[in-house]
Amino acid sequence: MSWKPNRSSHLTMQEQIIDWVKSRIDKGEWTVGTKLPPQRSLASQFNVNRSTVQLALDELKASGLLHTRAGSGVFVANNSWNILLNNNQPNWHRHIESGIHKPNYHTIQLINEYEQQEGIIRLGTGELSPDLLPTEQIKDSLSEIQLESRAIGYSSPLGNEKLRNVLCTYLKKRDIHTEPDNILIVSGALQALQLISFGLLEQGSVVFQEEPSYLNSIHPFQSSGMRVTSITKELKLKEILKEQKRNRQSLYYAVPTLHNPTGRNWTLEEKERLYDVCKELQIPIIEDDVYHELLFEETYPAMKSFDTSGQVLYLGSVSKTLSPGLRIGWVVAPTPVIHHLADIKMQTDYGSSAFSQEIVAHWISSGMYEEHVSKLRARLKERAAFTEAILEEQFKDTATWEKSEGGFYIWLRFNEPVVNKALFLNLINRKVLINPGYIYMPSDLHHIRLSYAYASLKDLKEALGILKELIS
């Protein structure tokens, strides 16, 4: 349980809070430089008035244990009393700074942080709203899961065999014909990118992408020392790829169906051209296909469906359709690649949750999955239409967008370059959280990735009203 002051103690609330903060510093839980939670969170945790917290912190500041950095919060101070007390603490700050894996960008850290807060409207979240998740049905289905002792031990390197078999059948509907030993189960598509980055590229390799790109908002490749290069796929594709690649290892990251963040679909010609050029230049392609089940109308063929050279690494997942909490995705690739990635996965986390794998196998094989996805598509389509109607009403003069063909997003383009960090922060102050275009393309100050999948319709309307107000 989180600590709370004891109301029947002989000490005042304020004194107890002071003692608690001191003990956390004393035990080394809050090291020098640690940022304290905001006063309002502490007040809510302690169930006291904010002024009580403030008085306690003031006293700690006066004694030199804490200090305030203007605009950024209250920190554990580096003063002599403190250093004396915590003689020889490891220099965690230096450790954190020197780690190979870099922290997320500040805007993204803020997004992660504010997404957890109550009362904020999430206008950009790439996640289904809680009321779109089949929580009750999943709960009911747990009693139907066949759990075997073998299955809840350590997983085989490629993942649950039943699930891989089920996926072979399922993927046939996407016109992908494969075998269980060409499938690796992963903990979501992001982990697949991480494994590919560590397993198939050397430092300094080139990762090609379109721009804007989801890859710019995460950095599985950048963190392991790859060069990520944005190219336009329209003109002189072959020449550009050839020139940029030179003799280095490389691969192309593509989201040809319901692209993140733009929501666009590549034409068949675009896919074939990229495939042919990459084949000629021996550049493997990652086809990130996690949104395809959410296409409102016709299905566009996956590049993997016409891959005869084994150069497409195909990624799927249930995070956008069934539940992100399951953490289940898959890679389809040539056998030697799959075995190598599986070997690295075993070294990383010894496989994905056996329970999650059983749940997904059950949902797909019983047909519950497709039935659910079909209903989900209809509801997302309604949400898209609702949102587009508001845009039509309120943003026709200031912005442009394309009608959504499926998935979660509308790539809203403002005529003026107004989508900067100040707007992002001002919206947070008004309890609205957006995904600004610049996290997908650093130079972009025109776009917002609007998600109609998460917020309630009421919240969507309210937040768009606030957005309009701040823009003008």
Added chain:
Amino acid sequence: MSWKPNRSSHLTMQEQIIDWVKSRIDKGEWTVGTKLPPQRSLASQFNVNRSTVQLALDELKASGLLHTRAGSGVFVANNSWNILLNNNQPNWHRHIESGIHKPNYHTIQLINEYEQQEGIIRLGTGELSPDLLPTEQIKDSLSEIQLESRAIGYSSPLGNEKLRNVLCTYLKKRDIHTEPDNILIVSGALQALQLISFGLLEQGSVVFQEEPSYLNSIHPFQSSGMRVTSITKELKLKEILKEQKRNRQSLYYAVPTLHNPTGRNWTLEEKERLYDVCKELQIPIIEDDVYHELLFEETYPAMKSFDTSGQVLYLGSVSKTLSPGLRIGWVVAPTPVIHHLADIKMQTDYGSSAFSQEIVAHWISSGMYEEHVSKLRARLKERAAFTEAILEEQFKDTATWEKSEGGFYIWLRFNEPVVNKALFLNLINRKVLINPGYIYMPSDLHHIRLSYAYASLKDLKEALGILKELIS
């Protein structure tokens, strides 16, 4: 479903198998250099005689599509027909070779591979036997899990809040007093090592360990470019650490309770001395405490219980006690460290399975976990005694060992240096899989990590008989 020949086809079994192999090569699923599964696996998959498979493969070899490498198996050949067909396949072999993350050692790959095979007796496996897992109780408990829609969305960076609260209470029994924001939920302790390696060390940092060490059989630190240095903890600890560390980042990896692979417990003095020296030299300590619940008798205090400077990163897990398939562990560390590791975890896999986290929270908070662990301890103690009785009867003259104090292992030492790769392979031929000492300490040819936790008592007896026969 895995492919099988069609018994009512107008083609013979053999012809169908040939066509299937050709189509897999044709589609790029089996690229040049891919090793085919063993004939016995194919025969079992196809439900045909092994001779049918052999005839089919012979024909494919004669046509130049496959070739045999003596002693290592059948491979997709690099011949002109094939190259013509798969014009410009990516050079996967080069990609795999150049990856940052290296493959596991060969012996360990073989262990991973043979562990999956039916009929093999696993004499070294660090895993509970299926009949020691509370599979039925877990299944029954699923109906009691409170699933909320929020909980099955993307996780908060530190992990399920309920579970972190439950762990705070649970850890008090280990005399570790902490708060939810000092706990990060991870997908098993191995992932914690990976996150620490990427998050808190720069390339070339020094990771100290005892030898033999579990770390030598996995390589989360080596793979990201750290220098792993084994030191004896007895003599001149401070001088050695100081000299080896110099100005580099460093940390010390310790398993002070039921050490893996030796099963030994550090004395309190050893722990205090290491803690004091590391504190003086500002070297953080990883305390891997995943076996402590399995101590047969008294509980030894964790280093974390007397850590007042926040320099101990404490690791726990349910993989050795409840189910490895859950993939749930935790790190206890100072707040800034936890937040940094959480940020990297979000970049790696967006959190651990929400379902697994709910199950663990339910088991620990309801008391079912401790009740189960208490029974488990008793059963492991019986297994240890049974195994020690066999050793006493059969190995008294050729080997020595210490009576197990808990956990899974007996660190069996042969008087002669007989535990080499040949013994490992000969035992595999007799369907017995061991974990030889050399995977924990390369120069060691004396030890076997004997696990009494996995094989049935009958199998244990039989396999020890075979071991005795091959040794003499």
